[in-house]
Amino acid sequence: MELARRIEAIFLGYGRTLTDTDDAEGYEIAMGIVLVMLDGARARGVIDDAQHAELTATFEETKRAPRHL
Template identity: 45%
Template sequence: MRKPLSRVRGRRRSAPVPEPAGPPTPQQQLAETMEAMFLARGRTLTDPQTADAYAITLEAVLLMLDGALAEGVVGEPAHESLRGMIGGMADSPNML
């Protein structure tokens, strides 16, 4: 019986990492920035519990932002832009 190709001399080879098709998108850059911030504190957004806490925090930020709109602290255009940016942040764990 032949050894699988992934095994050579008792060590498992990892699959090659594919090269990106082009420069990272702004959303990919944001995800990498968010991940770097978490890694600096010994955490990672690839951990389901950390990603869940991150999502809860961003939900709280959206609630605050909606309150700011309701109180007239920010206008509709700014509110819409900020909600879009926070939505991009919320997708960071899925981009890693």
């Protein structure tokens, strides 16, 4: 919940809010792209499996921020 509030504060600074359906959808799409980028980094050997697992778990939780508001 604290993470969701911190992310929401950033959005509010831009005049947006994750409680808006369109803003939340855009945010979740962007976070999905981050997850695809992590997959690419692992495939290229930039990060190993353990790093990929840790980062993926972190970003998966971050992606769910709008649902916690």
